[in-house]
Amino acid sequence: MAVTNKANYAKFRQSFLCLLICSLFSLSLQAAVLEEDRADVLYHSYDGGGMKIDGPAILLRKKASESIAVSAYYYVDTISSASVDVMSTASPYSEERQEGQLGIEYLHDKTIMALSVRQSDEDDYLAKSVNFNVSHDTFGDLTNLSLGFAFSDNEVRRNGDDLFEEQNQQYRLRAGISQILTKNLSIALNVESVADEGYLNNPYRTVRYIDSSVPSGVGYQSEIYPNTRNSFSTKLSASYYLPYRAALFLHYRHFSDSWQIDASDIELSYRHPFGKTVELELKVRYYQQTQASFYSDLFSHQNAQNFLARDKELSDFDDLTLGLGVTYLIPKQFSISDWRSEASLQWDYITFNYNNFRDPTAEGALGEEPLYGFSAHVIRAFFSVYF
Amino acid sequence: MLVNYFTRALFVTFSISLLALTGCAQPIEPWVKPYERQNLADPIMRTNRHPIANMHVAHVYEARESARGAEGTGGGGCGCN
Numbered sequence: 001m002a003v004t005n006k007a008n009y010a011k012f013r014q015s016f017l018c019l020l021i022c023s024l025f026s027l028s029l030q031a032a033v034l035e036e037d038r039a040d041v042l043y044h045s046y047d048g049g050g051m052k053i054d055g056p057a058i059l060l061r062k063k064a065s066e067s068i069a070v071s072a073y074y075y076v077d078t079i080s081s082a083s084v085d086v087m088s089t090a091s092p093y094s095e096e097r098q099e100g101q102l103g104i105e106y107l108h109d110k111t112i113m114a115l116s117v118r119q120s121d122e123d124d125y126l127a128k129s130v131n132f133n134v135s136h137d138t139f140g141d142l143t144n145l146s147l148g149f150a151f152s153d154n155e156v157r158r159n160g161d162d163l164f165e166e167q168n169q170q171y172r173l174r175a176g177i178s179q180i181l182t183k184n185l186s187i188a189l190n191v192e193s194v195a196d197e198g199y200l201n202n203p204y205r206t207v208r209y210i211d212s213s214v215p216s217g218v219g220y221q222s223e224i225y226p227n228t229r230n231s232f233s234t235k236l237s238a239s240y241y242l243p244y245r246a247a248l249f250l251h252y253r254h255f256s257d258s259w260q261i262d263a264s265d266i267e268l269s270y271r272h273p274f275g276k277t278v279e280l281e282l283k284v285r286y287y288q289q290t291q292a293s294f295y296s297d298l299f300s301h302q303n304a305q306n307f308l309a310r311d312k313e314l315s316d317f318d319d320l321t322l323g324l325g326v327t328y329l330i331p332k333q334f335s336i337s338d339w340r341s342e343a344s345l346q347w348d349y350i351t352f353n354y355n356n357f358r359d360p361t362a363e364g365a366l367g368e369e370p371l372y373g374f375s376a377h378v379i380r381a382f383f384s385v386y387f
Numbered sequence: 388m389l390v391n392y393f394t395r396a397l398f399v400t401f402s403i404s405l406l407a408l409t410g411c412a413q414p415i416e417p418w419v420k421p422y423e424r425q426n427l428a429d430p431i432m433r434t435n436r437h438p439i440a441n442m443h444v445a446h447v448y449e450a451r452e453s454a455r456g457a458e459g460t461g462g463g464g465c466g467c468n
Contacts, residue, residue, distance in 0.1 A: 040437075040438070044443050057442075142417045142418075180427060182419060184426050235457035241429065245429070247432050253454065255453075255454035263452065271431050271436075273431055279431065289454065313452065325440075344437060382440060384439075
């Protein structure tokens with residue numbers, strides 16, 4: 001009898017402990033929580049197509065209380081450009097862009113509200129924006145709903161021309177739903193509408209046209225863009241936990257806008273931990289877009305149409321990214337004040353193939369030059385501390 | 388055109404909200420219990436595991452591709468020309 005009681009007691013204790021652990025775990029999952037305090041320091045580099053851009057970035061997040069968190073972000077781009085657009089009609093240049101962002105998050109029950117302000121400043125462009133997001137956990141925390149709005153007021157200038165000053169504004173409205181489907185699979189649907197109005201040109205870029213009155217046979221005139229642009233994006237994402245502790249992510253996005261550009265991208269990434277200290281991440285992404293309705297590589301004559309563009313970003317093209325990332329989770333004995341810390345290195349190799357943008361610096365008859373294409377190396381090295 | 392795009396966005400937002408509300412009103416129980424979510428709670432499953440890197444990735448693409456929006460990084464535009 002005593003043995004049975006002892007066995008029952010052991011069983012009861014085991015069940016109680018199991019229930020307690022489950023309850024604690026469910027509490028931590030049920031209640032929405034603010035993300036943990038962290039600091040990230042990053043060095044980034046982009047090298048491709050005659051452009052070299054690099055610089056540092058810092059991101060800080062700190063909880064002021066259980067319901068309020070603040071964040072700060074600072075980012076610098078040091079740009080040295082001799083891209084094909086620049087080399088065909090202008091001289092190489094260098095400049096610096098600085099971006100700063102301050103944010104605050106407020107948690108109330110299962111709702112998180114986030115407000116941030118941002119400023120991006122370079123010699124010829126000043127962007128100021130405000131961003132507001134609300135997200136809410138519902139349906140036993142299997143579902144998360146989010147809504148967001150952003151407004152940006154931008155000032156466009158042209159170096160070497162003190163009289164040039166234009167404005168544009170951008171409005172963003174976004175919504176999202178993420179849903180846990182099984183104990184290993186969650187999906188998310190995000191949509192975003194973006195509306196721009198004002199001066200949307202790049203003030204330096206020109207289009208080329210056939211001009212038989214000059215010996216070269218080609219003339220140049222400034223681009224003319226419409227003063228409005230509206231776009232709509234839909235992104236579907238899935239995250240899947242593999243049985244041997246690895247993660248698979250799939251993203252598909254479709255985009256269309258009022259300039260008749262249709263684009264889509266698909267990305268597959270895989271994250272695999274090795275032991276307790278190393279995580280490996282592999283990524284492949286494919287993007288393709290159609291051209292803007294007013295784009296042409298070579299116009300038939302001057303002022304050929306009311307809107308004119310020869311930006312390669314508005315042409316018909318595709319690109320492919322292959323990415324590799326490694327994160328080293330630094331053992332506690334080597335960490336500062338026992339804070340958990342990580343060192344990461346990510347490398348992306350991107351190849352761009354343009355289908356109707358020709359390289360005017362290459363040999364070939366006018367309008368029959370080889371199609372342009374280039375590849376870029378993108379590196380991010382960063383250190384993260386959780387405190 | 389501007390009105391059309393915002394109408395579309397509002398319609399999708401409304402549909403999502405309606406789905407969520409009807410989801411709450413129906414007697415459908417959440418089918419994945421909290422204690423069954425340890426795999427999804429694993430840090431390797433976090434899409435925003437490296438936020439500072441994700442912000443840079445979004446910036447690299449937005450400056451070179453026409454598509455923008457719905458990245459999930461809460462961005463507010465390229466801020467460059």
